[in-house]
Amino acid sequence: METRTIIPTTLAATAAVAAMLAWAQGNDRVAFPENYKGGIHYATVERGNIREEIYANREAIEAANKGQPLPSGTVITMEDFRDGRLFRYIVMEKRQGWGERYAQDIRNGDWEFQSFQPDRTVNRSENVTRCMGCHKAQVRNDHVFTLDRMRSAKLSQAESSLRHAALMPRITDSLTQALLRTWHEGTN
Ligand code: HEC
Known part of the structure; x- marks a missing residue:
């Protein structure tokens, strides 16, 4: 009878100690x-x-x-x-x-x-x-x-990504142009 109550308590205490150690380390x-x-x-x-x-x-x-x-x-x-x-x-x-x-x-x-x-x-x-x-x-x-x-x-890497960003409008433009072309081709 007693062991039933003792075991869970011991397990809980062990888990608490383990958690504290994990926290410290x-x-x-x-x-x-x-x-x-x-x-x-x-x-x-x-x-x-x-x-x-x-x-x-x-x-x-x-x-x-x-x-x-x-x-x-x-x-x-x-x-x-x-x-x-x-x-x-x-x-x-x-x-x-x-x-x-x-x-x-x-x-x-x-x-x-x-x-x-x-x-x-x-x-x-x-x-x-x-x-x-x-x-x-x-x-x-x-x-x-x-x-x-x-x-x-x-910020050398950041600068190069800014340069990359600066190219974006041009890329977008040519993409737009390509899309417009296909659209025109499709409707012609
Ligand atoms: C005895 C003192 C000491 C202890 C203990 C120590 N550090 Fe440092 N730490 C330094 C010093 C001094 C530097 C600067 C770089 C150098 O001179 O080696 C540094 C640099 C660092 C840096 C780079 C950022 C900075 O502060 O310059 C990190 C990240 C860092 N330590 C993390 C840790 C971690 C994580 C631990 C524990 C595992 C730790 N340090 C323990 C002294 C310490």
């Missing part, structure tokens, strides 16, 4: 940014056998260029190489309201942090409160160590 919010290379590569940092390549989404670089705060939806992705081999990816992502669940002494604005293995799965053995502890020191730079680099980054 990586979080459920930051997914791997599969398209990070479609953003802007804005910095390379080299130190001994470490090389870091840092990317951010275009909207974030555009805001930084204008001296504006990094917008909700900003994703910064770092490839971390050791001796030339990919060791891990680390990512920080900002979304409005995300910081609310943290105590003030841990909270980094609305940023969440995540570490990924080279196969892009979450590294659960990484305690993200460590990330937050160190990045908290950059509070004046929106918790981003390389904010200056973002501010001075060139």
Whole structure:
């Protein structure tokens, strides 16, 4: 009789502890940014056998260029190489309201942090409160160590997409002409 009540309670307690551990070691919010290379590569940092390549989404670089705060939806992705081999990816992502669940002494604005293995799965053995502890020191730079680099980054990829956009009217014109031609041919 007693075991019946004990077992569910134990299971519930175990699930709660597991959930807390999962929360402490990586979080459920930051997914791997599969398209990070479609953003802007804005910095390379080299130190001994470490090389870091840092990317951010275009909207974030555009805001930084204008001296504006990094917008909700900003994703910064770092490839971390050791001796030339990919060791891990680390990512920080900002979304409005995300910081609310943290105590003030841990909270980094609305940023969440995540570490990924080279196969892009979450590294659960990484305690993200460590990330937050160190990045908290950059509070004046929106918790981003390389904010200056973002501010001075060139939007080369964005510029080329603007050039692409500038071609659009001409493409549309010739498309329209082609459509008009077929239409005329069809009615003649
Ligand atoms: C001991 C301090 C420290 C810890 C812990 C730390 N970082 Fe950083 N992080 C830095 C520094 C310093 C930089 C700037 C690049 C450099 O000098 O290597 C940086 C850069 C970054 C960047 C690029 C944007 C920026 O702030 O410049 C990301 C993304 C990042 N870290 C994510 C993480 C994540 C995720 C973790 C935890 C898994 C983490 N960091 C833990 C110090 C730290």
